[in-house]
Amino acid sequence: MAITEVERRRGQLAALSIAAVVIIVGVPLWWRTTETYRAWLPVSQIKDLAKLQLHLSADVEVVFALDGDLLVQFIILRLQNMKPARYETKYRTATIMEEDALKKPTAAEADLSLHMLSESPCGSLVVYVIPESSSLLPEDVNVYIGQRRTALVRISAQMRVGKTLEQLLAQLEPRIKQVLQVMSFSHTDITVALSDRVRFRPGNKESIADSMRAFKSSPGYEITFSLLNPDPKSHQLHWDIEGAVQTYIQPLLTKLSPLANFSIDSQTLYYTMLGVTPRFDSSLEAYTLNADSLAHVINPVEARLGSNAASSNPVLNFLLYVPDIRHSPLYIHDHRKQEVPSNAFHSPRWGGIMVYNVNGFYGSETEFPVHVNINMAKVMGVFLAQLRLLLGVQSLSPPPGFLVAPCGSTGLADWELDRLMWSRSVENIATATTTITSLAQLLDQIGNIVINDNIAQQVSSAVTSLQLAMAELEVGNLGFALQYSKEAILASEKAFFDPSLLHLLYFPDDQKFAIYIPLFLPMCVPILLSMLKIVSEVRPLKVQIGL
Amino acid sequence: MKILTLLGLLSACFLANSINIEVCTSRFWFNYRHVANTLSVYRSVKRLGIPDSHIVLMLADDMACNHRNPKPATVFSHKNMELNVYGDDVEVDYRGYEVTVENFLRVLTGRLPPSTPRSKRLLSDDRSNILIYLTGHGGNGFLKFQDSEEISNVELADAFEQMWQKRRYNELLFIIDTCQGASMYERFYSPNIMALASSQVGEDSLSHQPDLAIGVHLMDRYTFYMLEFLEDIHPASKTNMNDLFKVCPKSQCVSTPGHRTDLFLRDPGSVLITDFFGSVRKVELTMDAINLTDPIKQMEENPVNGEEQKEVYSYADQLPVSEIIHQKPKQKDWHPPDGFILGLWTLILLVFFKTYGIKHLKHIF
Numbered sequence: 054m055a056i057t058e059v060e061r062r063r064g065q066l067a068a069l070s071i072a073a074v075v076i077i078v079g080v081p082l083w084w085r086t087t088e089t090y091r092a093w094l095p096v097s098q099i100k101d102l103a104k105l106q107l108h109l110s111a112d113v114e115v116v117f118a119l120d121g122d123l124l125v126q127f128i129i130l131r132l133q134n135m136k137p138a139r140y141e142t143k144y145r146t147a148t149i150m151e152e153d154a155l156k157k158p159t160a161a162e163a164d165l166s167l168h169m170l171s172e173s174p175c176g177s178l179v180v181y182v183i184p185e186s187s188s189l190l191p192e193d194v195n196v197y198i199g200q201r202r203t204a205l206v207r208i209s210a211q212m213r214v215g216k217t218l219e220q221l222l223a224q225l226e227p228r229i230k231q232v233l234q235v236m237s238f239s240h241t242d243i244t245v246a247l248s249d250r251v252r253f254r255p256g257n258k259e260s261i262a263d264s265m266r267a268f269k270s271s272p273g274y275e276i277t278f279s280l281l282n283p284d285p286k287s288h289q290l291h292w293d294i295e296g297a298v299q300t301y302i303q304p305l306l307t308k309l310s311p312l313a314n315f316s317i318d319s320q321t322l323y324y325t326m327l328g329v330t331p332r333f334d335s336s337l338e339a340y341t342l343n344a345d346s347l348a349h350v351i352n353p354v355e356a357r358l359g360s361n362a363a364s365s366n367p368v369l370n371f372l373l374y375v376p377d378i379r380h381s382p383l384y385i386h387d388h389r390k391q392e393v394p395s396n397a398f399h400s401p402r403w404g405g406i407m408v409y410n411v412n413g414f415y416g417s418e419t420e421f422p423v424h425v426n427i428n429m430a431k432v433m434g435v436f437l438a439q440l441r442l443l444l445g446v447q448s449l450s451p452p453p454g455f456l457v458a459p460c461g462s463t464g465l466a467d468w469e470l471d472r473l474m475w476s477r478s479v480e481n482i483a484t485a486t487t488t489i490t491s492l493a494q495l496l497d498q499i500g501n502i503v504i505n506d507n508i509a510q511q512v513s514s515a516v517t518s519l520q521l522a523m524a525e526l527e528v529g530n531l532g533f534a535l536q537y538s539k540e541a542i543l544a545s546e547k548a549f550f551d552p553s554l555l556h557l558l559y560f561p562d563d564q565k566f567a568i569y570i571p572l573f574l575p576m577c578v579p580i581l582l583s584m585l586k587i588v589s590e591v592r593p594l595k596v597q598i599g600l
Numbered sequence: 601m602k603i604l605t606l607l608g609l610l611s612a613c614f615l616a617n618s619i620n621i622e623v624c625t626s627r628f629w630f631n632y633r634h635v636a637n638t639l640s641v642y643r644s645v646k647r648l649g650i651p652d653s654h655i656v657l658m659l660a661d662d663m664a665c666n667h668r669n670p671k672p673a674t675v676f677s678h679k680n681m682e683l684n685v686y687g688d689d690v691e692v693d694y695r696g697y698e699v700t701v702e703n704f705l706r707v708l709t710g711r712l713p714p715s716t717p718r719s720k721r722l723l724s725d726d727r728s729n730i731l732i733y734l735t736g737h738g739g740n741g742f743l744k745f746q747d748s749e750e751i752s753n754v755e756l757a758d759a760f761e762q763m764w765q766k767r768r769y770n771e772l773l774f775i776i777d778t779c780q781g782a783s784m785y786e787r788f789y790s791p792n793i794m795a796l797a798s799s800q801v802g803e804d805s806l807s808h809q810p811d812l813a814i815g816v817h818l819m820d821r822y823t824f825y826m827l828e829f830l831e832d833i834h835p836a837s838k839t840n841m842n843d844l845f846k847v848c849p850k851s852q853c854v855s856t857p858g859h860r861t862d863l864f865l866r867d868p869g870s871v872l873i874t875d876f877f878g879s880v881r882k883v884e885l886t887m888d889a890i891n892l893t894d895p896i897k898q899m900e901e902n903p904v905n906g907e908e909q910k911e912v913y914s915y916a917d918q919l920p921v922s923e924i925i926h927q928k929p930k931q932k933d934w935h936p937p938d939g940f941i942l943g944l945w946t947l948i949l950l951v952f953f954k955t956y957g958i959k960h961l962k963h964i965f
Contacts, residue, residue: 266884269725296896347883349835352649360653365721387885397886402617402727405886429896434889442886464890491765499758549766552711555702561752 068583092509103490108527112177113140118147160189164199173202176531180204194456201467236468238475246479266401267445270480273314273366280321284377289422294319297429304463328353339382370404371436382410397435405439437464481538488545511548618729618879620655625736625745627661632816635663636677637735637823639685644830648878658694701751708759726767731876738778757787764790773876779804782858794864798822799855821853841868
């Protein structure tokens with residue numbers, strides 16, 4: 054009987070040791086080998102970013118060029134009423150050279166010579182206060198907004214008389230605030246740019262239209278110019294598109310290069326009609342397209358336009374349509390049946406179409422096809438205006454008493470560029486923050502997704518860039534802020550849209566059981582049964598001993 | 601409530617474009633009707649103005665050029681071959697074996713490899729209204745792809761949530777024509793989704809009518825009646841979603857179509873069909889033009905100095921003909937004899953030893 058006792062002891066030891074190995078070695082091994090690899094993500098920093106405390110600041114310099122003995126000391130004031138933005142305002146008197154510049158005959162020349170003296174950095178503004186006796190501005194205009202980053206404010210007579218410095222400043226403050234609203238960012242701009250995160254409550258119709266019209270911020274854009282010639286038998290069109298792009302469009306795009314990359318191409322399409330039949334208006338002896346039918350023009354034409362298959366950047370299409378001889382001349386009428394002077398229309402987030410009539414270039418007795426040289430300056434003028442609108446340069450009407458200088462040959466004033474840069478930076482920061490926080494949330498929720506090292510690295514670099522961008526915005530370095538925000542958005546998009554994040558999305562519970570049971574049950578059953586047998590043997594022994 | 605209606609109104613003005621994804625998930629000739637379903641919807645939305653660049657069409661099998669098609673290059677949706685929905689203007693983005701669950705989810709979430717062309721991507725933004733039409737064989741909580749894999753309703757709901765997080769849609773209309781289709785939209789939880797299905801859980805969606813010449817069923821009932829409804833819509837019509845919900849009642853469809861609108865912000869009665877099925881762009885008149893006075897710069901001619909050489913590109917040799925013609929015969933490596941030869945020898949040896957006795961074996965080995 055001792056042998057069976059030994060045998061039984063051995064059996065029990067064997068069962069116990071197998072169970073021990075399974076539990077101590079097997080279970081951790083199984084756990085480690087079926088774990089998904091998840092690299093570490095800076096989750097706490099992401100949570101901090103999600104609060105999105107943006108502080109914008111801009112440098113404003115107010116220069117007094119008044120005659121008389123107004124001594125202004127160097128004061129730094131803060132206008133704290135527009136959260137989350139603030140303006141660092143400095144006041145000083147004008148230098149001799151600036152006073153000379155301000156004595157030029159017209160405001161435009163004064164602007165130019167002031168610009169020669171000193172170039173204001175990106176994002177800052179200089180406001181010159183000139184006496185009411187100055188003849189730079191016409192009678193009813195009190196403020197002149199220049200092409201670069203300067204504005205001229207003329208004080209009215211009653212402001213000067215017998216006032217102390219503080220009272221004068223208090224009088225000027227609303228005027229300066231108005232200037233800042235026009236030339237620099239405003240609360241509405243920032244809210245619109247943040248509309249990705251904050252559901253937008255529209256202020257007025259203009260701001261809705263502006264926000265819907267511009268393309269969303271993207272690292273690059275494709276611009277395509279197309280010439281549509283539905284009637285090549287009658288018109289042989291020639292347009293010097295390369296030269297026109299180089300002369301008229303490229304300067305604007307070069308100026309906008311901190312914002313995005315642009316690539317331009319052009320094409321000519323034959324036998325492409327507009328999808329809408331124009332109506333003949335006998336009073337004008339011309340064909341008309343009214344504003345309501347314009348919406349149906351775009352889709353049939355779009356099917357014919359090609360696009361660059363390689364990039365997924367947004368495309369801006371600019372079409373120049375020369376009507377066929379049977380429907381010439383063709384004019385676009387607005388809702389009040391008035392002719393639109395530019396003869397063009399644009400569609401938000403798509404592009405623009407211009408109708409160019411060539412019937413004036415030839416008489417009725419010429420032989421066809423007629424060779425026509427298109428006047429590219431006129432065409433590009435319209436396209437440039439449309440391009441500005443589509444890229445987000447706002448078309449606000451300035452307050453009364455303001456005169457805004459027409460934008461220069463590049464098509465964009467410096468302060469307009471600054472406004473674009475501000476709204477772009479804020480939009481980029483908002484979008485990148487949303488992307489990173491939703492990525493973190495997603496990876497947290499779905500525990501099965503593998504997080505590779507490269508994704509973790511992209512996320513970390515996005516977080517760093519975001520923090521840097523917000524810091525730069527707070528200080529007022531607009532150029533650097535924009536650059537960091539672009540890096541942040543690139544890194545965050547790359548991390549979010551990484552193809553490797555698709556795997557292992559969902560395993561239903563019944564499938565998990567179906568996989569594990571055939572593997573582990575046959576192994577576990579003998580172990581469990583032998584454990585139970587041991588327990589049932591030990592218990593009567595214990596009872597015996599206890600008794 | 602007021603805020604909701606205001607937000608709803610804003611959603612209406614926010615529309616910038618419509619994008620469609622149409623997926624047929626079934627393979628094999630007898631699933632002709634699923635391809636015809638998808639192509640009919642494709643044809644309707646193109647008629648209502650959506651360009652190909654805004655449609656992602658996925659067909660799991662090629663019916664038009666199938667060997668069993670008695671009328672090649674056509675796909676008919678009505679018996680007596682009245683309407684060829686294949687036409688000559690079809691652009692299929694994902695065809696055949698490219699239609700997989702993984703590719704479908706990649707298109708939805710945007711996680712495609714960087715080399716994917718534009719036509720295969722879903723290029724939507726936060727102003728796009730997306731219509732997703734799925735058809736094929738389905739069950740309670742899943743949709744079968746290619747007869748070998750399935751997508752579950754939870755995965756679909758998660759994919760939509762990822763789209764919402766990344767602001768890839770403004771509003772989404774989900775239409776599914778499969779058996780037990782309503783189970784596929786049960787698990788949605790992202791806002792602004794409206795869903796329609798051809799049958800409830802536990803019911804089968806039935807096909808419409810067979811064509812005796814082609815030999816298969818041509819369309820499913822729900823899509824057939826939906827298409828009849830869409831034929832009456834033109835780009836400027838004002839029909840709304842409530843009419844779409846009434847399409848194909850039980851008397852015609854045998855199954856009970858269902859819909860789900862609780863996640864949708866706007867009232868379905870105010871949603872136009874053309875918001876999803878057609879595409880009407882907002883247009884503004886250009887009031888200003890910039891006065892450009894500089895003359896056009898003449899493009900410089902190529903510099904005369906020969907330093908700047910234009911890089912000459914050429915194709916890599918596609919078929920190295922010269923190598924083929926002039927090559928020496930390759931030294932062929934020795935391979936062990938083929939199975940047939942081996943088997944033959946074994947047979948011969950066996951027969952020999954059977955006949956003459958096993959004792960002769962020692963002479964061999």
